[in-house]
Amino acid sequence: MDLPDDHSPEQQRIRSIYRDWLADERIAAYAWHRADIIEQDAARRRVAGTLLAQTLGPDLGKLRVVDVGCGTGGFLRQLVDRGADPCRLAGTEYQEQRLVLARMRSAPGIRWHLGDLDFAAPGSFDLAVANTVFSSILAPHARAALASDMWRSVAPGGWCMLFDFRYNNPRNPNVRRVTRDELRQMWPAAESRYRSLLLAPPIARRLARAPRIVAELLATLAPPLRSHFIYMAHKPA
Template identity: 40%
Template sequence: MTHEPDQVAQRYARRQVGDRYSLLRPEVWQMVHERQRAMLGLFARHGVTDLSALRLLEVGCGQGGNLLELLRLGFAPDRLSGIELLPERLAQARACLPSAVALHEGDAVQAPIADASQDIVFAATVFSSLLDDAFQQQLAAAMWRWVRPGGAVLWYDFTVDNPRNPDVRGVPLARLKALFPQGRIDRRRVTLAPPIARAVAPVHPALYTLFNTLPALRTHVLAWIAKP
């Protein structure tokens, strides 16, 4: 029987991304800014007024980029934490984040996080890298336990398969609902399909916005999954 975290580590080891996610690329900063605006809109819609008072845990924090964004938005470092499976990525996160941000290494399902200890548990393009349905469910159940009543899971992931990358698969809305059956889901479809974004944004950044006006070309979902 395969162990899904080990499989994830192997999949990441064979990825060759180069500068694909560099903020120097016009399509990347457009995607990031769009997601930030949508995220702030979700916070406002759900009555979040003081980000510095919230405890947020990111599952799959990678090199720390999302946590850095959250710091800039107003979260307090001593109330932010992250879990990362891959030690080399966690080391990069540790190097760039304030020491007050707590970081945990290893399988998130086994992480020492107290139940109902978080206002928000955040996962960005994590579940699309998990190909084992049972492990997806285990991780979702752990995340749900960590969220306090009245808090939420904050979700960002793509919904369609990438035919060029068999190591990932889209997480459609039906699957999201199955992972968090007790949650109240407020979702936004965001992010211009990356192949289109990479083609049009270098011509002129405004083309990202133009093409992104078509909902059918947006491949990701940003969701606030409220816990009653």
């Protein structure tokens, strides 16, 4: 991967932002036990699971997957729970602290890589995933480079999968939304799937104490209030 590299201004900016975020009290807003976070996680698992079954099939045992910006490995652990072989899974991450936690919490056999996708041979995966990664990259050329590397790493007939933001956060200049036009430009897909999900976090937090059906109805009946999306792009066979 040529951009971003360890010495690029964009890469240094991203590293600095995440170091500050991990040390900031704001991380408490994403604690796993919060009612709104539990609901968001359930919705995300449901939509992602449905799309994976529709595109790659219900049997994940032979699936080769790389999670780009894997964090502490949560998505890969979900795949293992659903039948994926840990020895066929890999995760990349720029924050070494997160990889330490990923190794500690995850099944043996998963490959963990500190850095870019440069370790992956062309066509070595059936699925390349990036969860809230592209919105953290502000430079268009860096986004394009990462998209190109993900596409290169996927075998013909494989898929790229993104979970990310539909809207900008006016309070956070370090996050920029990913538009549908960008998605179409990044990958010359033979087929694609797009699903919006999750109530915008400020709304979800305010409804945390309300009956669950209130948030579910609002998310169902008012799609513009959904803050995230999952997109899958199929590489031509």
